[in-house]
Amino acid sequence: MRKSWLVIRPWQLPLSFRLERHVPSTLLVLSAVILAVMVLSVGQGEYPIPPLEVLKTLVGLPTANPDYPFIINTLRLPRTLVAFGVGVALGISGTILQGLTRNPLVEPGIIGVNAGASLAAVALIVLFPNVPLFALPVSAFVGALAVAIFIYLLAWDKGSSPIRLILVGVGIAAVISALTTLLITFGEIDSVTQALVWLAGSVYGRSWEHLRSLLPWLAVFVPLSLVWARQLNIISLGDDIARGLGMQVEWQRNLLLLTSAAMAGAAVATAGTISLVGLMAPHLGRQLVGPNHEGLMLTAALMGGLIVVLADWLGRILFAPIEIPCGVITATVGAPYFLYLLIRNRKR
Template sequence: MSQLVTRPGPVRPLAPAPAPAGRTRLAAVFGAAVLLTLLVAAVHLTQGTSSVDVGDLLRLAVGDGDEAAAQVLVGSRLPRLLAGLTVGVALGFAGAVLQSLARNPLASPDTLAVNAGAHLAVVAVAAAGLSLPALPAGAVAFVGGLAAAGLVLLLSVGGAAGPARLILAGSATAMALSSLTTLLLLLFEESTIGLFAWGNGSLVQGDLSAVGQLAPVVLLCAAGCLLVAHRLDILALGDDTARVLGVDAGRLRIVGTLLAVGLAAAAVTLTGPIGFVGLGAPVVSRLLARRVAGLHRHRALLPMSGIAGAFLVLAADVALRGALGGQAGVDIPTGVATTLLGVVILIWLARRHRDSGPTRQPPAARPAAARSAIRLGVVVAVGVLGVAAALVLGMLAGDTWLLTGDVLNWLHGRTGAAYTFVLDQRYPRVAAALLAGAALAVAGTTVQAVCRNPLAEPGILGVTAGAGVGAVTLLTFVPLAGVWTMSTVAGGGALLAFAAVYGLAWRGGLDSDRLVLIGVGVSAGCLALITFVIVRSDPWNTAKALTWLSGSTYGRTPAQVVPVTVALLLLTPLVALARRDLDLLALDDDTPRVLGVRLERTRLVALAGAALLTSTAVSAVGVIGFVGLVAPHIARALVGGRHARVLPVAALVGAILVSLADTLGRTVIAPAQIPAGLVTAMIGAPYFVWLLWRSRTVGPAVR
């Protein structure tokens, strides 16, 4: 969490209450906000799939409407409107409280993984075959969201922690939780049918019962937030000042987090996780507070954030149905629209982030003492043996277990039809896993060096999600497209996303924190587009896209392995030639310039190479996370920080990790399969947690 820096000296009193003129202006702003929200709500009531229009609603209002219009209003439109209002208020309050507690403008139920934790809890209950009423389901969501938020807040604190650290901790935790959620959706497809669209925030309601049960919870939690509003004003002055003024900062954070998670859990239970409203609504309110006296106080800021949240949810829903028709409101989650809006806000905030200058390299990434050539040779030899063992195990294991003799006979063309079929299907999967793992590891090593952030990985460049947009779109609209078409489209999407991230992050130079924040934003936007494509085209057939997005080698052919092979053969030597420049980039901005390295050109070339490696890996095996994060760390721990040593070892480690994850995923519950990306997430997430915890307690915090 970013710390408020205060000058020594006497404690300054809080700002005086606004003058009568200021109060009048504040009241006028609140009145205008309420009026705008009511106008959007009125428009919202006129939209839908039925033929009930404005005239029918006006006749109902004067008591002259027909029964059919009344049924549509009470059974469909009014529940949807009230759900939007309830969720918007809940997320607005929750986001404002979390930002104040963390003193971080990027804190929200999304960035703290509250929504992801609550979503996982609700899906787990559905997968178990339980159907809970709204309040018990809300309690389950509360437990999941609280656990996730507590973990992220615990991991993101540190002596020099900044917004990028919070985003990294939250996004990685959310990625791990979302992987578990996706696993449950795939394994229990019948029990969880329809939860994919709901998992992106849908306002569709069958009646008023859920709103009636959860709205009082939202009101109670919002009232609790208002009760601690004055303490939040004092906390904004800093922990030491708050302590002098009699506010227990630790207790306040616990109470505030419980209230915020309760609000977010109620919202998730009602409509699923609606993205970025908890970020955008408080940001809009804080911008208004710069011009309106008294709005910065939490007794005004919190209600304004709630109103802004309701306005954003309803406006996004109105825009969605206005642009695509009433049926779109049923098919397409409202959370897709709010996420795209929130991404714009996140990128805007990131571009306002100032470059804090040269950054000291954190301990996790600092080059270790040089290891001996003998040690390097031993590690490489063991790595090669490990790759060979992973290759053999991958060929032998699966729903049909084979013997090494069967593989040898197959190589000589002496196996029967059954074993020949099995091995012909299996060897492209093993090759794809090994090569994609190596490509992701090399890309991750490059990204960590350029960003000088040992917690970075290729996904923060938007490359993975961009490739996903291209591939899922092609799978949806051209299902019979060839291998090279798939690779070209996925690679094009990846490069477009990378170009957007790099271009938006450039502001008189490339600040690594800004690159991380914008990369996360672009990735979220791409994932929203993927959801849009899936639910718009075939909402009842999400398994194919989910499997691909989870990183699966299922159905791979030899031709699909060629692009990643070519990328490795061409780009890995180029990265290896730039090993000295990567060593210098990992230090700071000044040293490379002094030694004659053309900093920006080197960064661009290195990141473009990482983007190409990642895009070809994604086209071969789908989306696999954490490999680009974990493999470079293991390599540095084994052979030190010099990239001449790290690159080959990381490639070997990445190949082993993905191959073993793929073999494990298609063996443990055979004939069913767990996508390799979900297995790597379950392995990589605990390792990431350990890295964050280690960087929290040892040396400077990771930026």
């Protein structure tokens, strides 16, 4: 009987943590940096609040100004937490796609997964402007999943090839972007304005309700991505080796593609199109913990969260009081980084 790697035993999950002792310390330091940046971000705005007062408010201690709890807990903290959650989702989605395609230049936006989520969400905003907030992540997930399945079917030829997935995805992304533009062109002005602001990629005005709509997706698919990290390691070695080790490659690839689409869809639905986080976070994670996905998955998730929180913070302080959407910041930084990776990989 062939051994199936789909059977996950509880003691297998932290395997890389035992083999790579630097992973826990890296995660601890990265978490401390994230907390420090989040405190600074929460205190920054039109009404600056010192970091010590932010900490006092968060732990429930008396503050120097009675307005601090309202400003922090109602206006700024949910926005920062949403930014972190969106970054986590994008970091995981990009890590999975790079592992599946065995291509370090792939991310959800490049192969069309983000485009599918954007099309579904824009269609909901433009055609059904009065739908409840919780419907947006669902529609974006359906859009991302539908596009992922469509790309997978078009790339199928006696099996799924990573290079075909990429090429088909790039073409599908272009078509879907055109359809999204068409929807915006013929939509009502109020809905179109909302859609355009949303497409820029921003966590402006995000509330606890937005965070509550994002958390179920993270609660389900983040653990699944960690559990399936070992399978992604094996797939990254090549289909022939994976089959030789007893893995049901196509079935496992489908599950991982579903997880990636869910993460990308939830992120796009919550904050719009935040570009290239799914490209940068896995690469920065590899520089910290190496290519083993059991350690990389969580590292890239935290790195993605840090990138989006930093982008939102910079967007508020660079040209204050004008706010730059965090999607613009990540695109501005990510585009040169993408070119750097492209040149570096061509030289290899």
